[in-house]
Amino acid sequence: MKILIEGEKYSLNTLLEVFDDPKFFIQEGMFGTINCVGYYHSFSKNELIYILPKVFIIEEKAFELSPQQLFDLDLKISFKHDVNYAWVRQLLIYFYNSLAEFRNRYRNTVIIESSQSFELNSNLGLTEYSYLDLVLSFVNFYKKNKNTILYHHIEFISNQAKKAKWEKTIRTSLPILISNNSPLYIDIRNKQKKVNDEEELLSYFFSILNHFKIEHDLPVTIDKSYKLIRGSQFEKLQRTGLTKLRKIKHRYFADTLKRMYQLCELYFSKTDLSSPKRKNEEFISVRNYNIVFEDMIDKLFTDKIYDSKSINGISIDKLKNNKDGKIIDHIFEHKSIIDTDNIFYIGDSKYYKSDGVAGKLSTYKQFTYAKNVIQFNIDLLNKSKAYDNIRYRDDITEGYNISPNFFIYGHLNDEKNFDEPLLKKYKTVKKSFHFKDRIFDRDTLFVLQYRINFLFVLKSYTSINFNKINSFRNDTKNHFRNKFLKYFNSVDNCGFEFYEKDFENDAIDIFVNKNFRLLNGKAIKIKENTLLIAIHKEDRQKELLDNLIKDFETKLLG
Incomplete structure (x- = not known):
């Protein structure tokens, strides 16, 4: 088993030793650069290859080794004897499952964004088992059914005890000790022998x-x-097993035995050298892995039912696919930063x-995405349409709601942690504006940045625990909102202080109209008769604004 890392450069000779085909790398002189992510199995060389995403590279190292050192490592020995590498097997299984999941979700899809084309390659059919699928299936089936299989096996042996020669049995065989240390003899000597069809x-x-266990150091x-x-007899069985197996095909009726x-039939079909259908290699490879990572994150945040759900004839899918051809990675509805409406x-x-x-x-692209969504909703407003509970512009102040934007990075922090998202704010907040002191202007935008545990994303992508995923979605949406609130509630961070006042009847309209020039982009109505004003600490008109809001109360968003 070998591990390569996407985007890294390796000796050309070493790459040619493991790959039957150079389609997985780009040759550059005496070196080759891996240009994809994927799984590869060569039957002729009996080699499993994993090409992991570049997210595993931290300060030019992967798992504290240079990419070449990791490639040269004898993984079978190291992983077997070093407990520090026990997590690697788990990682590789989740990684393979994620590739298979993406292949099944987008088998016939070609995604094109700008000049960058997405390419998913595989020589595995939709219903085919890969070699790794077989290994996992054998192990999972055995763990799930081993007691049932052993019971039937021992039951048959127990039936051989009729007219047993116990003296010879005790003298020539060793028993298995069961409960209460009672002996159970497997090899019973008697006169009558019945052939065990099983x-x-x-x-x-x-x-x-047993072959899989030895080959891959499986914990069974x-x-x-x-x-x-075993040994040479097993190698012979690999060549002839399919023929032998089909001679006994009609003996089995129990579901366990049929499975x-x-x-066994699937395994022998792959290892039968005489079969003209036998493949020399299996692979799933993905170029532009950012598309896969995007899908993994999007599956965590939203679901297909939500994307296709139509409200007043408008679906989230329409918001994701902008008219200018840009495709938004992730978009979801949640409570606004400033009031009880959603955004x-x-x-x-x-x-x-x-x-x-x-x-x-x-x-720049992220700011463009946000402006497209704002414009989409303003177009709906101009047509007297809208999403339920969504409000982007206030008619009284003509102020725009704060539009929350975020970047999310895959990150490897603890290679043994697959179960915690470890979602953390990362780097600084990115800002864009025409007027620094107008927070409720449509061109004033903020992007918060987060890191998430890539291993958690990898595992969750193929998880069927919907309750855990839904819990993560709810917690994460609240987490994002709380981080925005923390940012805006600190004048040192965002530069703004917020003030609030309740008005009676139509007094709020009179107040806004009278002071519209001064309040433009700095005020927004958040309730029926409540006005929220944000004053920047460097506002040139701060003195005038301070006099205007003498009877306002300071406000923390939330």
């Missing part, structure tokens, strides 16, 4: 499982009562190495 299938199944224990085929037969939170997945940060281009 024994041949059990022998094949457990011989394959196989009962000694089963007859195992064992199917698994759309707009996010962008950033797929970099673990210590990477978004540049000017990504920031």
